[in-house]
Amino acid sequence: MNIFWFRRDLRLEDNVGLFHALNSMEEVLPIFIFDEIILSQLPKDDARVTFIHEQLQKIQLALQQQGKSLAVFHGNPLEVFTKLLSEQTISAVYTNHDYEPYARKRDKDLNQLFVTHTISFLTSKDQVIFEKSEVVKDDGSPYVVYTPYSKKWKENFKKIQLVHYPSEEKLDKITQHSYPFLSLTDIGFEKSTIQVTPYDISTTLIQNYEATRNFPALNKTSYLGIYLRFGAVSIRKMVAKAVAEKNETFWNELIWREFFMQILWHFPHTKNASFRPKYDAIHWNNNEELFEKWCEGKTGYPFVDAGMRELNATGHMHNRVRMIVASFLCKHLLIDWRWGESYFAQKLLDYELASNVGNWQWAAGSGVDAAPYFRIFNPSEQIKKFDKDLRYIKKWIPELETASYPQPIVDHKEARERCLKTYKEAVG
Structure with a gap:
């Protein structure tokens, strides 16, 4: 059996790591771990935890319609996987890349665990179009100014083809299991009173974006941020939409996100120290x-x-x-x-x-x-x-x-x- 580990990619559709897992020879156990190390720092009614749980419920509902289910755990990921490995014969763990310093250390520690059990740890690029050193200067050094970075980003983009990964079509490969789907109460949280605004990427909003985006009273922002943060939408679909609408301003906002992500990747000290x-x-x-x-x-x-x-x-x-x-x-x-x-x-x-x-x-x-x-x-x-x-x-x-x-x-x-x-x- 293989495992697919949902993290910042909370959707069944166009999910690269999930697609590769479902195309492997083995059945797949889909899991999500509420990381107690992260949760311990949050208030019990944190709206983001509620949002994550709602996205997991959507995944669970879609899987249940096919007689399948998502396993949801709460704990330290290292301990959760150690227990899983003692209960199951696992060939490979699939997931998507995460670039933040904490995630990089966590994945390094987990990889050591998997190596000792001769388990493959297979990760994919999913939450960005370009990652790490895929957009750098000609001498290989990272860009630290946005405008030349964005020009190079767009040059590179012209050379690739946006691919849809139809993970949603392969859900029959998901295995039957008896692991729980934890509620918010199970993990010590409660439903937040804050409502997350649905995102808006309508043609009207995008075409008027440049003219309206600086005026808060107009409320003409896309509200895409949280959906991209947790992968509730595919970045490939969002970029495809921006390109189709031929709107540079909206497109540039998506590129800004990747600019800052590659900065943190190359300069992880900037998490709490000045770049200068x-x-x-x-x-x-x-x-x-x-x-x-x-x-x-x-x-x-x-x-x-x-x-x-x-x-x-x-x-x-x-x-x-x-x-x-x-x-x-x-x-x-x-x-x-x-x-x-x-x-x-x-x-x-x-x-x-x-x-x-x-x-x-x-x-x-x-x-x-x-x-x-x-x-x-x-x-x-x-x-x-x-x-x-x-x-x-x-x-x-x-x-x-x-x-x-x-x-x-x-x-x-x-x-x-x-x-x-x-x-x-x-x-x-």
């Missing part, structure tokens, strides 16, 4: 009281506060607003970008380590292709440009323009001058 080391010399104020006000959306800067309240209530924040709140934390409050990155990691439905770290370092000026440190968003000017009628802001701050809305916690001009002085002392 001299930026780690910045003397952050790290005022906990001000950080708390930022988290709660009580800074007295309406655009910042609206964004943080949206995040806390829904697990989502508009991309334009993410830039504004991140710049405000790092530049106005002089609080370490890692504090903001960590808070977003707790709250964002579409949290993706590579993109989150990449974007926070962009805001702080310390990352690849970063904004220069002297570029400091003026939150009031941003309102005039992107929410001049206050539609977005008033949705999240009903007490705006009343005595109960707080006064600004810092003065923009003073904060800007302090930031420039502090950064200049650190980085020259």
Whole structure:
């Protein structure tokens, strides 16, 4: 028997690793492991855990219609596999690549276990079009600036053909078994009250993307993030759609995701250290009281506060607003970008380590292709440009323009001058 291990690929359709497993000579046991090492860091009503479980239920329902089922476990993956190997004769374990530092270490440890049992560990590229060193400079070194990376990405894309892997047509190869399908309660979690918005890749949204994407009140984002994060949709289908619509802006957003993923692959230290080391010399104020006000959306800067309240209530924040709140934390409050990155990691439905770290370092000026440190968003000017009628802001701050809305916690001009002085002392 072979095992297929679902991870960041929670779908039966167009799943590369699953396709290869189902095309092997053996029957396949499909499994998912709720990793207790990851779950132990999350609140019991985490919306992402609810989302994952809902995707697993969809897979389970589809399998049950064919008299099959998905095995769902909870524990340390090494311990789960050790137990499975003691109960079953396994020839190979199939899965799809995962590129984050924790996943790389986990897979290395598991591979050692499989080697001692003479089991093949066969992994496939599924969640990206290009991975690792597939898009690099002519000398083999990684790109650290987005524009040349995206040009090379598109050049390489012209040379390949997008393939559909019809894993959904081979489900008869899945074996009968008696392993459980665990509920949220079984793993110590409860259903979140946060609703995940269905994604939208309609022609209308994509064609108007450039014109509407910077205005949060219009709510014209695709909401694809969480679906790509957990592989509930195929990246090949999403890219094919962007190409078919001939929309460069939407396509570029998908390429940004891969840019940051290859950065994390080549420079894993950037998970918690600045890509530009001299930026780690910045003397952050790290005022906990001000950080708390930022988290709660009580800074007295309406655009910042609206964004943080949206995040806390829904697990989502508009991309334009993410830039504004991140710049405000790092530049106005002089609080370490890692504090903001960590808070977003707790709250964002579409949290993706590579993109989150990449974007926070962009805001702080310390990352690849970063904004220069002297570029400091003026939150009031941003309102005039992107929410001049206050539609977005008033949705999240009903007490705006009343005595109960707080006064600004810092003065923009003073904060800007302090930031420039502090950064200049650190980085020259």
